[in-house]
Amino acid sequence: MKILIVDDSKLSRLTILKRIPAAIKESAEIFQGANGLEAVALYKEHRPDIVFLDLTMPEMDGFEALQLIRDFDQNSWVHIVTADIQAKSQEKVLGMGAISVEAKPIAEKRLAEIFAALP
Ligand SMILES: [Mg+2]
Structure with missing residues (x-):
């Protein structure tokens, strides 16, 4: 399995990674990006099975990245992990x-559920 974790905070990336x-981690290839x-x-290069994507990032934010990833691959499997939990952003x-x-x-526990629900 290929996993992509993207967040401008290294600590946030490591939190996901650790959990x-x-x-799954044993046999996974894990890639990390900061914007x-x-x-x-990284998505285009590695075609990960699952992506964890932050929203607020420099250079290019998660909204734009999500759009480009979706344009590239309609079957992409992207979970947004963010401090921005406004209803508008979620929608x-x-x-x-x-x-x-x-x-x-x-x-x-939530991460375990997410991996269990992978198609
Ligand atoms: Mg951020």
């Missing part, structure tokens, strides 16, 4: 095809 179920530009480039990204919106910090 990925061990059984939307990197998210899109917007879900309308764009994100699978879910998760508040930071994402709980270990």
